[in-house]
Amino acid sequence: AQKVTQAQTEISVVEKEDVTLDCVYETRDTTYYLFWYKQPPSGELVFLIRRNSFDEQNEISGRYSWNFQKSTSSFNFTITASQVVDSAVYFCALSEANMEYGNKLVFGAGTILRVKS
Amino acid sequence: DTGVSQDPRHKITKRGQNVTFRCDPISEHNRLYWYRQTLGQGPEFLTYFQNEAQLEKSRLLSDRFSAERPKGSFSTLEIQRTEQGDSAMYLCASSLRYNLDNEQFFGPGTRLTVL
Numbered sequence: 001a002q003k004v005t006q007a008q009t010e011i012s013v014v015e016k017e018d019v020t021l022d023c024v025y026e027t028r029d030t031t032y033y034l035f036w037y038k039q040p041p042s043g044e045l046v047f048l049i050r051r052n053s054f055d056e057q058n059e060i061s062g063r064y065s066w067n068f069q070k071s072t073s074s075f076n077f078t079i080t081a082s083q084v085v086d087s088a089v090y091f092c093a094l095s096e097a098n099m100e101y102g103n104k105l106v107f108g109a110g111t112i113l114r115v116k117s
Numbered sequence: 118d119t120g121v122s123q124d125p126r127h128k129i130t131k132r133g134q135n136v137t138f139r140c141d142p143i144s145e146h147n148r149l150y151w152y153r154q155t156l157g158q159g160p161e162f163l164t165y166f167q168n169e170a171q172l173e174k175s176r177l178l179s180d181r182f183s184a185e186r187p188k189g190s191f192s193t194l195e196i197q198r199t200e201q202g203d204s205a206m207y208l209c210a211s212s213l214r215y216n217l218d219n220e221q222f223f224g225p226g227t228r229l230t231v232l
Contacts, residue, residue: 004159037223042225043206043225043226043228044223044224044225044226045160045208045210045223046223047220047221047222047223050220091159091160093159103212104150104162104165104173105150105152105160105162105210105221106162107159107160107161108159109157109158109159110157110158110159
């Protein structure tokens, strides 16, 4: 069975600080996708980043970057120079990579990020 | 707006009543998913459709829950004889079957409160 663990329940930072959100996953699949979603107070889940299991190259996209390490089953997400608008709940999610099946998402419990001005 | 839409956004009902929610996916998306999110938790998968066929159901989907997607476009989720434990946010998402990126686009959700 697939499982996603986000050990940090809540993180508070001051604006302009960098913050890293941790994610550890479990799966028996050899191919899979990992995602980060943001859920602001309005409630709608917003897609942020995606990584497939074939590619461990870490990237930076604007203020977002991620560190995918298959050896430790971790997919950590970093926001550089945080802003108040980054305050939200962040979810890490996992799905199998198979076009023939539903590829349902398995979510972690989420990390509440509070950015103070 | 061409995103996923859900109706209603909020529903308050009394225990024992039936409720029905609607989801309109992005028009060209052939896969549609329902998730449930309780307070302080991540969304949990309920069921998914590929076109009009319901291909997978979670064990969370008790026999009081039924979902349909009659013409492969919009979907409805009905809860019969609601219980207080059904209070949650019900999220709908859609995607393309052969989208290698497997990105699911979520709607704003329907928040259900059972009194």
